[in-house]
Amino acid sequence: MIWKIKTFDQLTAEEVYKLLKLRSEVFVVEQNCVYLDPDGKDQHSYHLFLKDEGEIVACARLLNKGVSYEQASIGRVIVKKDYRGKGISRDLLLKAIKFIEENMKESEIKIQAQAYLFDFYGSFGFKPISEEYLEDGIPHIDMLYKK
Template identity: 65%
Template sequence: MNWKLKKFTDLKLEEIYNILQLRNEVFIVEQECAFQDCDGKDQDAYHLFLEDNSNVVACLRILKKGVSYDQVSIGRVVVSKNYRGKSIARKMMLKAIDFIRQNLNETEIKIQAQSYLFDFYGSLGFKKVSEEYLEDNIPHIDMLYKR
């Protein structure tokens, strides 16, 4: 398995397709949530993803300050169903946090977390900064990481 971190413009067409395929597989089909995944923010993002035999099995995107929030943000965090329970999401988030701190020189990261993942993100240092709300009929909470 191979980790990659690329700006949108550096992604190969096949990588873009595989990232979108995984996001649609989980967010739209598995979670039965009709929403606009291609929101125009991918072009301004860094994409961190894990490949296994050229298949994207986990990914997230990192958005610079001002794209979604006043802080840098991490979103579209997803792991393929067959790869869950192997700490891939934790490793991926730690890689993203490290990249943001080391390469973007940022100390705050905001996320919009699905509420059932509150403890997971909390274990990485994120703190609750909003009340629970519905986003696309799924309970969410805003969380902030400060270092």
């Protein structure tokens, strides 16, 4: 398995297709949410992903500050169903935070977390900054990480 991080312009057409396919599999089909995933932010983001035998099995979108929030952000965090429970999500978040701190030179990261993952994100130092609310019918909470 190989981790990669690329800007949108560095992604191949096949990688874009596989990223969008995985995001649709999880967010649209598995979580039964009807929403437009391509939101115009991918072009202004870094894409961190894990490939296993040519298949993308985990990914996250790292957004520069000003794209979604005043702070840098992590979004579209996914681990493919068959790969869950193996520590990949922890590795994914650690790599995302490290990249944002070291390469993007940011010390704050804001996320829009699904509420059931509150403790998971909290284990990395993210703190709640909003009340729970519904986004696409799923409970969410805004959280902030400060280095």
